[in-house]
Amino acid sequence: MSGKDRIEIFPSRMAQTIMKARLKGAQTGRNLLKKKSDALTLRFRQILKKIIETKMLMGEVMREAAFSLAEAKFTAGDFSTTVIQNVNKAQVKIRAKKDNVAGVTLPVFEHYHEGTDSYELTGLARGGEQLAKLKRNYAKAVELLVELASLQSSFLGLNVPLLISSQSWMRENEKSSIG
Amino acid sequence: MLESAELYFNVDHGYLEGLVRGCKASLLTQQDYLNLVQCETLEDLKIHLQTTDYGNFLNNQTNPLTVSKIDTEMRQKLCREFDYFRNHSLEPLSTFFTYMTCSYMIDNVILLMNGALQKKSVKEILVKCHPLGRFTEMEAVNIAETTSDLFNAVLVETPLAPFFQDCMSENTLDELNIELLRNKLYKSYLEAFYKFCKNHGDVTAEIMCPILEFEADRRAFIITLNSFGTELSKEDRETLYPTCGKLYPEGLRLLAQAEDFDQMKRVAEHYGVYKPLFDAVGGSGGKTLEDVFYEREVQMNVLAFNRQFHYGVFYAYVKLKEQEMRNIVWIAECISQRHRTKINSYIPIL
Numbered sequence: 230m231s232g233k234d235r236i237e238i239f240p241s242r243m244a245q246t247i248m249k250a251r252l253k254g255a256q257t258g259r260n261l262l263k264k265k266s267d268a269l270t271l272r273f274r275q276i277l278k279k280i281i282e283t284k285m286l287m288g289e290v291m292r293e294a295a296f297s298l299a300e301a302k303f304t305a306g307d308f309s310t311t312v313i314q315n316v317n318k319a320q321v322k323i324r325a326k327k328d329n330v331a332g333v334t335l336p337v338f339e340h341y342h343e344g345t346d347s348y349e350l351t352g353l354a355r356g357g358e359q360l361a362k363l364k365r366n367y368a369k370a371v372e373l374l375v376e377l378a379s380l381q382s383s384f385l386g387l388n389v390p391l392l393i394s395s396q397s398w399m400r401e402n403e404k405s406s407i408g
Numbered sequence: 409m410l411e412s413a414e415l416y417f418n419v420d421h422g423y424l425e426g427l428v429r430g431c432k433a434s435l436l437t438q439q440d441y442l443n444l445v446q447c448e449t450l451e452d453l454k455i456h457l458q459t460t461d462y463g464n465f466l467n468n469q470t471n472p473l474t475v476s477k478i479d480t481e482m483r484q485k486l487c488r489e490f491d492y493f494r495n496h497s498l499e500p501l502s503t504f505f506t507y508m509t510c511s512y513m514i515d516n517v518i519l520l521m522n523g524a525l526q527k528k529s530v531k532e533i534l535v536k537c538h539p540l541g542r543f544t545e546m547e548a549v550n551i552a553e554t555t556s557d558l559f560n561a562v563l564v565e566t567p568l569a570p571f572f573q574d575c576m577s578e579n580t581l582d583e584l585n586i587e588l589l590r591n592k593l594y595k596s597y598l599e600a601f602y603k604f605c606k607n608h609g610d611v612t613a614e615i616m617c618p619i620l621e622f623e624a625d626r627r628a629f630i631i632t633l634n635s636f637g638t639e640l641s642k643e644d645r646e647t648l649y650p651t652c653g654k655l656y657p658e659g660l661r662l663l664a665q666a667e668d669f670d671q672m673k674r675v676a677e678h679y680g681v682y683k684p685l686f687d688a689v690g691g692s693g694g695k696t697l698e699d700v701f702y703e704r705e706v707q708m709n710v711l712a713f714n715r716q717f718h719y720g721v722f723y724a725y726v727k728l729k730e731q732e733m734r735n736i737v738w739i740a741e742c743i744s745q746r747h748r749t750k751i752n753s754y755i756p757i758l
Contacts, residue, residue: 292747299741300750303734304698310536314522315586349638350587353648354594354627357634358696 259401266398268331269391276384283377290373294366301363305356317347321371328383333390338379340372413610417717420498425716428725431489432713434461436732437758444739445751450475453740475740482733486726487539493722500608504719506567507601508726512541513568514593520549521558522586543567571596588644591631595650598624602652608719615712615720622708624653625682626701632663632672633697654679702755706731710757728757 238244301308321340328335352360417425436444440460447453450473454466465481466473494505516537523533530549537546545562559572574596575589598620605616628649635645646664649655655663655675662675676682685700709724735754742751 292745296741296745296747299738299745299747302741303738304696304702310519310533311522311586314519314526314528350585350640353587353631353634353640354591355630356698357630358698 259405262394262398262401265331266391266394269333269387269394272330273384273387273391276380276387280377280380280384283373283380287370287373287377290366290370294363294370297359297363297366301352301356301359304359305352308351308356308360311351312348315347315351318344320344320346321368323375330387333387335383335386336379337383338375340375413717421501421719424493424496424501425721428493428721429713431461432721432725432728435728435758436460436736438756441735441739441754441756444736447739447743450478450740450744453478453736453743457736475737475744478740479733479737482736483539486729486733490540490726501719501722503604504612504722507597507604508723509540510567510571510597510601511594512538513543513566514541514571514590514597516541516543516546517563517566517568517593518586518590520546524549524558525554568593568597570600588648591627591648594627595648598627598650599652611715611718612720615715615718616723619705619708619712619720619723621653622681622704624650625655625659626705628653628655628660628663629672629676629682630698630701632666633669636668654681699753699755702731706755706757731755732757 236248238248320342322343324339324341326337326339328337346364348360348364440456443456444453447456454473457466458464462482462485465485466478469477469481490505494502497505519533519537520530523530530547534546543566545565548562549558551561563569563572571593575592602617602620602624605620606613631645631648642664646660649660649663651657651660653659659675659679663672666672666675673686676686685704686697688700689695689697706728709727712718712720712724735757738754739751742748
């Protein structure tokens with residue numbers, strides 16, 4: 230034991246009881262720290278796995294959506310200017326909620342629909358079917374994007390607390406192994 | 409009366425008919441399409457197109473080549489050809505050409521109206537307008553504040569004025585949904601065009617009237633199909649049907665009552681022309697109704713070239729060229745997105 234960590238104590242029974250209590254407190258704290266580090270690591274791994282899955286799915290969905298855009302243009306002609314001009318209010322919106330993991334608050338995004346489709350009658354005379362398919366594909370892409378955003382912000386939010394708690398745990402370990 | 413076509417047609421229109429037949433001969437053939445489908449990149453596509461009548465039309469484009477650049481250049485080429493025809497035409501062919509451009513003008517006017525109402529810069533919208541639908545009052549659109557002003561000040565001078573007057577009175581112009589307005593204008597346009605062709609008589613009427621009838625019925629079917637599940641009411645739907653087709657009046661009335669695809673199919677079965685078309689929907693190739701209609705339109709347009717001394721060749725040429733442009737853009741998109749499963753779903757022409 231190094232000289233700095235020595236606690237000056239008067240040898241009496243009360244001092245021993247107090248010391249035992251302090252020891253117990255320190256041990257509980259150590260366990261809790263381990264539990265926190267473990268919980269954060271677990272959550273981190275889960276999020277990472279989901280991120281990878283979602284990203285792979287994202288590639289497929291975006292490809293499908295871009296292709297359905299080409300199909301719709303083939304049948305309906307060029308409707309892009311009409312769509313851009315009639316942009317009004319957002320139909321899909323996001324709510325931010327908080328999730329608590331071992332004391333760390335993480336943001337979670339949830340999408341919800343509001344309002345009616347202002348493009349219901351676009352493509353009435355040509356290409357309506359393809360336009361409907363196009364809308365569905367891109368809606369799917371948007372939902373997937375929201376999920377991905379939620380996961381990635383949780384990832385970033387967890388990163389720092391995880392590092393801190395695992396560093397503290399390692400320092401603890403060093404100390405206890407030396408002592 | 410029938411002989412007059414052969415006797416006098418060539419005096420005024422012979423040169424242009426010869427020219428348009430020459431242009432038609434340079435449409436892409438099945439062999440050309442097979443070559444295009446095998447291209448790996450858009451550069452390959454450009455090289456293959458150089459051997460066709462398109463020639464070096466993409467030479468002025470900088471790298472990288474995109475599908476929209478190809479589309480714009482093709483459209484410019486068609487526009488140049490069309491302007492040449494138009495500038496050399498005499499009456500009544502020039503009126504015929506004006507009628508042909510009206511459909512593009514309708515789209516442009518809707519775009520401009522929308523943009524003007526939302527206070528967007530006119531220059532941006534002018535770029536997006538279809539070149540075939542250009543009319544002289546286009547830049548003047550931004551002086552109007554409301555749609556009624558727009559109509560009174562600007563649109564009254566264009567060939568579209570009678571179509572607006574057909575649809576509605578001035579005060580209702582403001583509240584109408586943009587898409588409904590577009591479809592109502594198109595209905596008036598189609599009926600006016602049909603009347604013009606019919607009054608002209610002769611071979612033109614024999615060729616153009618069936619084509620326009622088919623267009624009218626096709627619109628009625630497609631509008632019905634696309635309005636299932638939307639908030640468009642049956643009465644509103646009925647006002648959008650053009651009345652110059654075979655379906656008028658019985659078929660249109662039945663169509664207005666239809667609630668789903670099967671009921672629509674039953675209406676079509678009363679008409680010998682449309683029954684086989686509806687039967688071809690679905691099938692092995694997964695064809696949609698629109699695909700089937702496009703194919704039939706191409707068929708009718710190609711047949712128009714079998715007869716001489718009529719104006720239908722010009723209409724048919726422009727429509728076939730547009731279909732060819734759509735095909736090329738489709739193939740180019742499949743290539744650039746590396747999604748080759750459906751690359752053969754273009755509509756073959758010749």
